Amino acid sequence: MFSVIKYVKTYLTHIYYLWDMRIIFIFVIVITTSLSAENRAYVTWLSQDHKSIYRLNVETGKLDMFLEDSRVNLGEFSRDYTSDDLFSGEQGTFHDLGNRFLVSFSGSGQVFEVSFTDSSITRLDGTYQHGYNFDAYQFVRKGILYSFGGYGFWMENNMLNRYDEKAREWFYASQAPYPVEVANKSEIRHLRWYDVQQDVLYVCHYRTIYAYDFKNDNWIIKGRLHKALYKSVATEFEVVNDTTGLAYNENGYWLIDWRRNKIHQLDLSANQVFSELSGLDGVNFMYPVNGELIVLRKSDKINAGFFRTVHKPASWKIWSTTRLYTPHIWYKATFYGICVLCLLLLGVLVRHHYLKLVSKTSDWLEFLTPHDRLLFNSLKISDLDTEEVNRILELDNEGWEVQRRKRSEAIKSINAFANKALGFDIIERYRSEKDKRQVIYRLNSILK
Secondary structure, eight states: OHHHHHHHHHHHHHHHHHHHHHHHHHHHHHHHHHHHHTOOOEEEEEOTTSSOEEEEETTTOEEEEEOSSOEEEEEEOEESSOGGGOOOSSOOEEEEOSSOEEEEOTTTOOEEEEETTTTEEEEOOOOOOOSSOBTOEEEEETTEEEEEOOEETTEEOOEEEEEETTTTEEEEEEEOSSOOEEOOSOOGGGOEEEETTTTEEEEEETTEEEEEETTTTEEEEEEEEOGGGTSSSOOEEEEOSSSEEEEEETTEEEEEETTTTEEEEEEOTTOTTOOSOOSSTTOOSOEEETTEEEEEEEOTTSTTSEEEEEEOGGGSEEEEEEOSEEEHHHHHHHHHHHHHHHHHHHHHHHHHHHHHHHHHHHHHHTTSOHHHHHHHHHHHHSOEEHHHHHHHTTOTTSOHHHHHHHHHHHHHHHHHHHHHHHSSOOEEEEEOSSOTTSEEEEEOGGGO
């Protein structure tokens, strides 16, 4: 009977396990389908004359142009891939290489070339790896496409990768000096930028800002980031020009001047159109050009369906200015300074204790007889045997019993005074290791 119950219990356990796995399988299918349905395979860029904004749907090839007060469809680009081949969970990044144009997507590693000569989109990569670098920061350095960081599979990575067009694959280039960890809610990953002139990549992680020098292939810890930029749930960042950028989160807006290590808190209360979302599918929050920011916002009150505004950061009201980061060397100097101060304080305490002990020692020594003081000073130099103690106390001509009694009286007298002054005996007796019949007199190790 017991075996039958055990068999039924095991059978039901397997049934429950299979049903549980079925639920998980259905959940994965639903999530995958949802991601595909919300595919945002868009990429946008500002025209060379800065008068229009282009939006290209890499999935359909459809190209739209947003003018100041109208929207024009410019047809479709031909594609050498199908929609099923495209994996895009996020909006793409447009890279102008001067003589050609590339589009890359974080979260997939897919790279495309856009040709305006024959209106075509060509897939360049051969990778099928995706899902590990969502929200990665992608940029071009000397004609080579790079990607840093990103999250996926519940982990936040710290890798800098470069795209090799010949191999049609991404390769490891470097690794930031902070560990790979479980993705968290701080989302400081957006606060990253590449300084072309300095040839330096800046990366913020929690409260620390790092800089990667491409010339020296070296990571440097710049310092501790201003607290306003990491306390929020998410901090976004847009480069304004070669030296400044706009950071914003739920707590406010800041203009960052990283070369001068300054952060300006802005008053943008009058700019009601400022929002991280434009409301238009695939259209960026802003487009920086010549120190200005061009913004498109969706509006149902205008026939065009959107309106265009231009912001000049130079005219923005600044509430306050402080350091973008506190240099790391200051923290190191403070740490070592505290260590030195602690060592000095310890030295002062040790010296004070020593002088106090010496003072107490010199005080009670005044009460000793000349022979007792001579015995104490001799013990400070080395251990003494019975014959040496007799010689110091001038007991050589006395009988054995008298020598033993006077030795004992002298040592008891010295220890009695020491106990009153120091709280412990200072002369101790030991058996000689060479001859157990012989007594050795030794000074307490505390006084040595």
